[in-house]
Amino acid sequence: MSFEVVLDNRYFLSELVQEISLEESLEEISYRASIRLVVTPDLPGIIPGQEIRISGIPYGGTGMTYLLHPGIVWECSSSNSGTKYLSLTVYDRTIYLAKSEDERLMPSGQTASDRLKLYAKEWGIPVGNLPDTRISLARNIKRTQTLYSMIQEDLKETADKGGELFRPRMTTSGLELIKLGDNKTKWDLEVIEDVTQSRTLEGAVTQVKVLGAQASDEKLAPVLAVVKKDVEKFGTLQKVIQDSKIETIDQAQKAAQKTLIGIQETFSVTAPDINLIRAGDEVRLNGTTLWVTRVTHRLGTPGHMDLELALPGKVRRDYLV
Structure with missing residues (x-):
């Protein structure tokens, strides 16, 4: 078996696991596991708050390493359609x-x-x-x-x-x-099961207006800067920035430049699992450097993974907005 699930450091549940996945995104802080167990007479009682760990054989390696540890059982739900199952939601302690x-x-x-x-x-x-x-x-x-x-x-x-x-x-x-993007191993995604490339103007910004502090409720805030890029090409898609930390025209122009972005390009990839890839890691797809914005590892033999990828420039812009 390519993974191991241990409850309270004493109950080994791996033989009861029907499905197990690990999911992480840049929009959330916690690594989340979803585990589906077959309920048998020797399954110990499991309640939210118990400690649980998930280990696995690292991609390209031997022996078990921790994939999620320490984990906390956050939610339990059971179902019965002839066979009884227990589904667990597990988070790391940043939850x-x-x-x-x-x-x-x-x-x-x-x-x-x-x-x-x-x-x-x-x-x-x-x-x-x-x-x-x-x-x-x-x-x-x-x-x-x-x-x-x-x-x-x-x-x-x-x-x-x-x-x-x-x-x-x-x-x-x-x-x-x-x-972000500073992982030591830069994984090359050479074996791909499916890839979807999406391009959209949804989320694009071609004009940024930066406002100063508002003096009163009766007057509009002063405009410190208006910066444009590709308006002729894509039309006017304006974002307004008002930040008390921005006090000068130079600061306003720099903040606006960071916000401008054109066509949004993302990639969705399904591939054989590399269980060491995490959200924020850098990978390469067909020679293009991309950052992982979301990852789901479906553990097993063989395992599979679903990745959401974006260019570093898009991630930086999204991170700052």
Whole structure:
């Protein structure tokens, strides 16, 4: 068997697994597993909150390695159509950051790395490798929102100010920050079962208007910059930006340039499973460098994977908007 499922570090459930998949996207923080089990008399009682881990033989390797650990059973549902099945939804521990809300005042001078350490410490989540994001962040009163949205806000400001694009990821060592596209192994997708290429103007931006701070409710906010690109080619598709951190015309023009984007191009790929690929990783398809925006691994022998891919420029733009 190419995978192993262990509950509470003592119940080995692999022989009861009918289906198992792992899913992750850039829009969410947590790695999610869906597991379908056959219910037998010796199946232990399973309830939300229990710890569970999933291991597998890494692509091109030997021996088991952790694919999702530590995992938390989040949801259980059973069905019976002659044979009884139990379906589990499992998340890594970052789910607590996605589901918990808070309000706080963050002083200026901290980096996104500094703030992530604070969030993780208060929620009892161990920290692994946290590279220095370097960019000094502005003072910020964070009104009631999820911890994950606070983290995303910090990482967006980091990128806005010229820093790298980072994504939080839970590993066996703890919560880490991963630079997008910086995976050591750049997987070449040579064997493809199906590929769909989509091009659309949905989401395109050809004109950006940047507004300054609004002085009163009776007057419109001043226009700091209007930047255009490919209006003649695609028509006017305008986005308005109003950000209190943008104070000068130069800052406004830079923010507008980052937002402009033409035809949106994405790829959907089904292929034999490479179970080490994660959201945010860089892969190559027919010589083109792409970033993984969503991945689903359907574990098995053989396994399969579904990938959503986009050009790095599109991911950067989407990340910043």
